[in-house]
Amino acid sequence: MSRKQVFNGVNVLELCRAVMGPQVGRELAVHGATVIRIDSYKNPDTLNFIPPFKDKIEINRSGMGALFNTNKYGLSLDLSSPGGHEVATRLVKWADIIGESMRVGSVAKLGLDYQSCQKINPDVIYFSANLQGQDGPHANYTGFGSQIAALAGFWEVAGFPDKEPIGTEAYTDYIAPWYLLTTVIAALDYRHRTGKGVHIDLSQLEAGITFLGPAILDFTVNKRIAHRVGNKHPYAAPHGAYPCLGDDRWIAIAVFNDMEWKALCEALNKPSYIQDPKFATVLRRKENEEELDDLISQWTCGLAVEETMTVLQQAGVSAGIVASAQDLFADPQLRHRQHFRILNHAAIGPHSYHSPAYRLSKTPCELRKAAPCLGEDNLYVLRDILGYSEDDISDMLSDGILTTDGDLLGGTTNR
Amino acid sequence: MNDLPSLLSGYRILDLTDEKGLLCGSILGSLGVDVVKIERPGGDPARNIGPFYKDTPHPEKSLYWLFCNTNKRGLTLDITKHDGQDILKKLVAKADFIIESFEPGYMQSLGLGYSQLELINPRIIMTSITPFGQTGPYAHYKGADMIIWALGGLMYLLGFPDRPPVQISVPQSFFQGGLHASVGSMVAHYHRQLTGEGQWVDVSIQESIIMGLNGAESEWDLIGVNRRRNGSLRTSFRPDKTSISWPRVWQCKDGHIWFNLGTAGGVTNWILASTNALINDMKVDGMAQDLAEYNWATFNSTNISQEQIDHMGEVLGAYFRSKTKAEIYEKAIRYNITTAPMQNIADLLIDSQLKARKFFVQVEHPEMGETITYPGAPLKIDGVPWQIYRRAPLIGEHNDEIYRSELGFSADELCMLKHSGII
Numbered sequence: 001m002s003r004k005q006v007f008n009g010v011n012v013l014e015l016c017r018a019v020m021g022p023q024v025g026r027e028l029a030v031h032g033a034t035v036i037r038i039d040s041y042k043n044p045d046t047l048n049f050i051p052p053f054k055d056k057i058e059i060n061r062s063g064m065g066a067l068f069n070t071n072k073y074g075l076s077l078d079l080s081s082p083g084g085h086e087v088a089t090r091l092v093k094w095a096d097i098i099g100e101s102m103r104v105g106s107v108a109k110l111g112l113d114y115q116s117c118q119k120i121n122p123d124v125i126y127f128s129a130n131l132q133g134q135d136g137p138h139a140n141y142t143g144f145g146s147q148i149a150a151l152a153g154f155w156e157v158a159g160f161p162d163k164e165p166i167g168t169e170a171y172t173d174y175i176a177p178w179y180l181l182t183t184v185i186a187a188l189d190y191r192h193r194t195g196k197g198v199h200i201d202l203s204q205l206e207a208g209i210t211f212l213g214p215a216i217l218d219f220t221v222n223k224r225i226a227h228r229v230g231n232k233h234p235y236a237a238p239h240g241a242y243p244c245l246g247d248d249r250w251i252a253i254a255v256f257n258d259m260e261w262k263a264l265c266e267a268l269n270k271p272s273y274i275q276d277p278k279f280a281t282v283l284r285r286k287e288n289e290e291e292l293d294d295l296i297s298q299w300t301c302g303l304a305v306e307e308t309m310t311v312l313q314q315a316g317v318s319a320g321i322v323a324s325a326q327d328l329f330a331d332p333q334l335r336h337r338q339h340f341r342i343l344n345h346a347a348i349g350p351h352s353y354h355s356p357a358y359r360l361s362k363t364p365c366e367l368r369k370a371a372p373c374l375g376e377d378n379l380y381v382l383r384d385i386l387g388y389s390e391d392d393i394s395d396m397l398s399d400g401i402l403t404t405d406g407d408l409l410g411g412t413t414n415r
Numbered sequence: 416m417n418d419l420p421s422l423l424s425g426y427r428i429l430d431l432t433d434e435k436g437l438l439c440g441s442i443l444g445s446l447g448v449d450v451v452k453i454e455r456p457g458g459d460p461a462r463n464i465g466p467f468y469k470d471t472p473h474p475e476k477s478l479y480w481l482f483c484n485t486n487k488r489g490l491t492l493d494i495t496k497h498d499g500q501d502i503l504k505k506l507v508a509k510a511d512f513i514i515e516s517f518e519p520g521y522m523q524s525l526g527l528g529y530s531q532l533e534l535i536n537p538r539i540i541m542t543s544i545t546p547f548g549q550t551g552p553y554a555h556y557k558g559a560d561m562i563i564w565a566l567g568g569l570m571y572l573l574g575f576p577d578r579p580p581v582q583i584s585v586p587q588s589f590f591q592g593g594l595h596a597s598v599g600s601m602v603a604h605y606h607r608q609l610t611g612e613g614q615w616v617d618v619s620i621q622e623s624i625i626m627g628l629n630g631a632e633s634e635w636d637l638i639g640v641n642r643r644r645n646g647s648l649r650t651s652f653r654p655d656k657t658s659i660s661w662p663r664v665w666q667c668k669d670g671h672i673w674f675n676l677g678t679a680g681g682v683t684n685w686i687l688a689s690t691n692a693l694i695n696d697m698k699v700d701g702m703a704q705d706l707a708e709y710n711w712a713t714f715n716s717t718n719i720s721q722e723q724i725d726h727m728g729e730v731l732g733a734y735f736r737s738k739t740k741a742e743i744y745e746k747a748i749r750y751n752i753t754t755a756p757m758q759n760i761a762d763l764l765i766d767s768q769l770k771a772r773k774f775f776v777q778v779e780h781p782e783m784g785e786t787i788t789y790p791g792a793p794l795k796i797d798g799v800p801w802q803i804y805r806r807a808p809l810i811g812e813h814n815d816e817i818y819r820s821e822l823g824f825s826a827d828e829l830c831m832l833k834h835s836g837i838i
Contacts, residue, residue: 357598
């Protein structure tokens with residue numbers, strides 16, 4: 001049996017879809033919480049249809065569908081059926097934490113909004129996480145995290161001054177969950193101390209904007225609007241990505257002071273440049289930045305990136321491989337941290353899952369169960385957790401309360 | 416059972432971080448923790464980071480510092496000196512958390528490592544934030560913000576194919592590290608509340624970046640495709656490794672908007688409804704062309720050809736170019752179309768949703784004789800709100816409050832400590 005984990009005994013009911021909400025349940029689950037995720041074949045999470053797919057384009061074979069659901073139990077309950085609501089009620093009673101990320105109003109229609117849940121479970125910790133919040137003129141805004149990243153201002157500040165903005169992808173999907181997690185865990189302690197539950201309303205837009213804080217103050221105080229600057233840094237040069245040997249290999253280098261400039265020149269065997277009048281001081285390096293960038297590129301273009309990083313770091317210069325996904329899986333530091341851990345998924349087979357960004361010295365996380373296929377854990381959840389009989393469960397199947405791949409519109413493939 | 420004014424009332428953090436971890440204390444302070452920022456005498460070097468208030472470089476006017484250090488009181492202390500270490504240990508004895516971002520081994524070398532502090536206070540949680548973690552081949556690598564972004568995999572994915580890869584122009588790595596550190600601290604905190612036992616939380620900023628790869632890691636893992644930057648185009652890979660690309664950034668009259676053509680079809684009902692609504696609006700303007708006849712329920716970017724999607728892009732492009740950001744956003748809200756204007760910082764301050772939600776808040780700065788508008792809470796909590804309780808501290812602002820009133824140092828002793836550069 002696994003050793004005692006931080007959130008053993010903490011029960012989480014996850015009604016979240018897409019990228020943002022499920023990362024909360026995932027992190028609680030890898031620290032021992034029991035997380036039941038509801039995803040029905042009648043209305044599957046969009047992520048189940050987003051590539052990459054393993055071998056064929058089919059539900060339960062999407063990498064994106066699996067990535068955020070480590071250690072969770074999958075229940076393919078149809079929440080909108082009356083029988084489904086009865087089961088959900090039992091889950092609400094069972095849960096310590098309930099999370100939903102539906103369009104405003106949807107969860108109330110299912111009788112699973114905070115007020116309804118609080119009646120059954122007075123001290124429940126309940127979070128609603130959507131794109132723009134539970135109220136306001138844009139509360140019903142639909143879409144993806146990428147839209148929010150664009151609305152929040154990230155896309156506008158990514159790229160070059162002379163070209164259109166470029167994609168930071170759904171970057172705000174990867175800010176919001178961590179605020180939620182911090183708060184939800186604090187709420188567990190708060191409930192422990194006061195006996196009270198907590199109701200949280202998160203807007204991905206608001207959460208995301210906080211990470212532009214310094215730029216916002218620069219506007220509210222100095223009326224300056226942040227714009228795209230490539231890799232430039234206001235007071236460091238060289239500061240950028242420089243080409244190395246091979247196909248699309250780049251080294252990122254950041255030099256902030258004369259000591260680092262000297263170290264860079266020595267490490268790359270160009271000591272004559274240390275005192276070059278164009279580059280000898282911080283101000284001059286900045287002034288001559290274009291020429292400096294060209295110069296560094298000439299120095300690095302014939303070098304292997306891994307070795308260059310090692311040499312520069314050993315000399316005390318901030319430098320790093322611009323790592324591709326392929327590089328990350330070979331990264332020795334990530335290997336040391338065991339960041340990617342392999343679990344055996346029922347449809348995809350063995351594949352990699354993320355660990356959290358921190359390691360706890362006494363209560364390590366444990367990745368023990370691959371993401372569930374839809375409904376994979378119906379029996380375990382209904383029989384072993386909620387105490388339904390196997391007859392009850394067959395009835396649920398025949399009544400359509402539990403959905404199966406037969407319920408998929410257009411079959412198991414992407415419609 | 417008690418009433419508490421905030422989720423984490425009553426706890427204390429000693430915050431020894433530099434810019435690599437400043438945000439963590441500010442976040443936990445927003446939930447009610449008493450955060451004591453401890454800086455070297457004369458002030459932390461992060462106070463030299465711009466932008467500055469009215470462009471005046473000054474350690475009490477760094478807007479970067481002001482943003483990252485809300486909710487903190489401020490002490491000065493030189494922990495390299497024995498007196499400083501003694502004082503820190505006295506503070507640790509009564510604290511719940513200590514967070515730091517020094518190079519691995521540094522605190523240990525001063526006698527202030529977790530194994531040493533644990534003896535003083537078995538309940539203490541020490542959260543150490545570093546670019547790559549406490550141990551391993553990169554543990555002593557220098558991690559400027561952009562460098563960690565690069566080694567974290569997000570830089571490779573951003574940029575144009577014919578130019579170097581780029582980071583987001585507002586650096587993000589240190590903020591991600593600080594935010595993940597607050598999560599890790601909370602996990603350890605919950606364990607401590609149940610068992611009385613503290614522990615060491617080892618945060619890797621690099622790992623926090625990797626969490627945001629958004630499927631690029633899965634593409635390599637499942638189908639051996641190494642996603643590359645492609646400007647504002649989105650590229651989708653089929654299982655046979657062929658690919659198709661389409662734009663997501665579209666020029667409009669006064670800037671750019673976001674619209675993802677690739678998922679415009681019948682993937683789900685709500686996306687289909689969005690596309691139909693968009694095509695409808697284009698019809699009204701007489702700009703839909705043959706897209707009006709297309710059966711969007713069958714649209715699937717994996718099965719369509721590059722030529723077909725290019726044509727769709729041209730028709731859509733002409734429509735978007737005829738509208739302003741505000742017009743497109745208004746249609747998005749009204750008709751539930753999954754599109755968004757690319758807002759800049761100025762747009763945020765007049766955004767009607769943010770206004771209605773009262774997202775931006777006023778923070779008093781009596782030392783500057785004014786009030787500054789800050790981004791507010793990332794989430795709302797009924798009854799026990801996430802909030803900015805106080806502005807960032809001035810250098811040594813609370814030395815008296817803590818050293819004299821709390822630790823009982825006399826005025827003479829404080830003068831001696833000041834004179835010796837301890838505080």
